[in-house]
Amino acid sequence: MNPGLDQTFAALADPTRRAILARLTHGEANVTELAQPFLKSMSLPAITKHLKVLERAGLIVKTRDAQWRQCRLNPNALKDAAEWMDQYRTYWEESLDRLDAYLKGKANEHKK
Amino acid sequence: MNPGLDQTFAALADPTRRAILARLTHGEANVTELAQPFLKSMSLPAITKHLKVLERAGLIVKTRDAQWRQCRLNPNALKDAAEWMDQYRTYWEESLDRLDAYLKGKANEHKK
């Protein structure tokens, strides 16, 4: 059906990986730079693996620059996931409408 | 940081679970009804497990009705996930702008 979404959502389900994505909104970075905030709590190979997950999900792209790999955000996959969720946007908005209506009902009750 | 997102995205990373959510946009359903389209390819307990994942992620709620469990969408979790992704919306829109600019550049080259 939509196999790409499997990998994208799975990649987003990890806080380390979401933090890496957040970091990349501030600009490109290589592996060591990306790893630096996490090295107190995990090893460099762990970060390499996380980056591979993000890459296979299409969330980042890596370009080679001598012995450094520059990583940058690839918004396509995020866009696809967001579009899938947009299917439900009306649903939760309508749900808020119902809450709104409910609260207005309460307010009217109170006036009586 | 935002532990709920872990469970939400993990729950969305499975096509069976996404299909169940899609089904629930058409209205409440009990477990047997939800399971019915999948019973060719997996067992009822498998569906029970998927529903538990969705429930713990806050994506659905189950209410008890005699021996039936009615399930319905709970848009809160989806909303949280969508709001997290909205952080990136400007990023991919700007990326499309860049593509747009690039294509306009190409067009101008062509005119010369």
Place this chain on the structure above:
DNA sequence: TTCAAATAAAACCTATTGGTTAATTAACCG
């Protein structure tokens, strides 16, 4: 050409996931 740095790959371990079948619980109905 040798050294050090950046990164990846390999081998391994444990916990979790997604599935199974079989047994159990809970509720209604004759």
Place this chain on the structure above:
DNA sequence: CGGTTAATTAACCAATAGGTTTTATTTGAA
């Protein structure tokens, strides 16, 4: 009560995920 239906729980299994440490590869620089 006894049977049937709805759903969960239990026990199990194979595959994957997320981490480790150790080894290898690639590249720039002395």
